[in-house]
Amino acid sequence: MEGDMHGGAVKIHTPEDFVGMRAAGQLAARTLDMITPHVREGVTTAELDRLIHDYMIANGALPATLGYRGYPASSCISINHVVCHGIPGEKTLKDGDILNIDVTVILDGWYGDTSRMYTVGKVKLRAQKLIEATYESLMLAIDAVRPGATLNDIGRVIQTYAEARRFSVVRDFCGHGIGRTFHAPPNVLHYDSPDVDLVLRPGMFFTIEPMLNIGRPDVKILEDRWTAVTRDRSLSAQFEHMMGVTEDGCEVFTLSPAGYTCPPYTQA
Numbered sequence: 001m002e003g004d005m006h007g008g009a010v011k012i013h014t015p016e017d018f019v020g021m022r023a024a025g026q027l028a029a030r031t032l033d034m035i036t037p038h039v040r041e042g043v044t045t046a047e048l049d050r051l052i053h054d055y056m057i058a059n060g061a062l063p064a065t066l067g068y069r070g071y072p073a074s075s076c077i078s079i080n081h082v083v084c085h086g087i088p089g090e091k092t093l094k095d096g097d098i099l100n101i102d103v104t105v106i107l108d109g110w111y112g113d114t115s116r117m118y119t120v121g122k123v124k125l126r127a128q129k130l131i132e133a134t135y136e137s138l139m140l141a142i143d144a145v146r147p148g149a150t151l152n153d154i155g156r157v158i159q160t161y162a163e164a165r166r167f168s169v170v171r172d173f174c175g176h177g178i179g180r181t182f183h184a185p186p187n188v189l190h191y192d193s194p195d196v197d198l199v200l201r202p203g204m205f206f207t208i209e210p211m212l213n214i215g216r217p218d219v220k221i222l223e224d225r226w227t228a229v230t231r232d233r234s235l236s237a238q239f240e241h242m243m244g245v246t247e248d249g250c251e252v253f254t255l256s257p258a259g260y261t262c263p264p265y266t267q268a
Contacts, residue, residue, distance in 0.1 A: 002173035008185040012203035024112030025253025033258040045077040049088035064104035076102040095121035114254035115240040134237040135262040145250040152196040159191040170211035209240030
């Protein structure tokens with residue numbers, strides 16, 4: 001789930017903290033692995049959410065989104081032109097749909113936050129290209145994370161890659177610091193913002209979660225006060241990983257144990 005826009009001191013975590021985050025991140029990633037075969041034509045997003053909820057509970061965790069500021073579900077499931085924070089319900093998946101599933105677990109006090117795109121049946125080529133570009137922009141941004149780099153290096157890499165492929169980057173939401181709290185400083189913008197000059201240091205934990213649109217970057221929030229959609233109803237895609245800055249780069253806590261990266265998924 002995307003961050004709030006606020007400032008403040010960025011916490012530097014200890015090597016012991018990496019252990020807790022590693023476990024939370026891996027459980028979140030396994031949750032997305034688990035749901036993969038259930039994402040198919042005819043299933044409701046409420047059913048997917050129930051499976052996600054039950055899996056978290058069975059593995060000793062709590063769903064962080066459930067009840068968070070009144071949010072009513074254990075995951076966010078955002079279909080087609082929904083950018084983020086789609087609320088699961090009775091809507092059934094159809095052939096050609098693309099969707100993002102975003103989960104956050106709380107395991108032993110640590111938050112594990114990640115999201116992936118999924119496809120249903122045969123999707124249009126432009127939709128597949130959007131998904132691939134979103135994934136690649138995230139992975140290139142992760143490659144830029146190292147001590148001495150700035151937070152803006154992340155946003156610049158994403159925007160440059162996305163716009164070279166004629167996709168737009170959503171500005172309304174950002175990545176965020178994370179750890180024993182769901183959302184903490186810093187805000188991780190996904191576009192070039194030269195005044196964001198925070199220098200990365202070992203022990204910083206945060207998410208990178210770019211949202212790319214086929215059309216314009218503008219979004220609006222629906223009456224449920226959660227669901228964000230593209231104003232022009234163009235398709236949107238998002239991927240999210242959670243990481244910690246190390247002495248020589250970063251450790252991604254939410255890599256898929258099953259080897260899933262970008263859809264269509266085949267087990268590695």
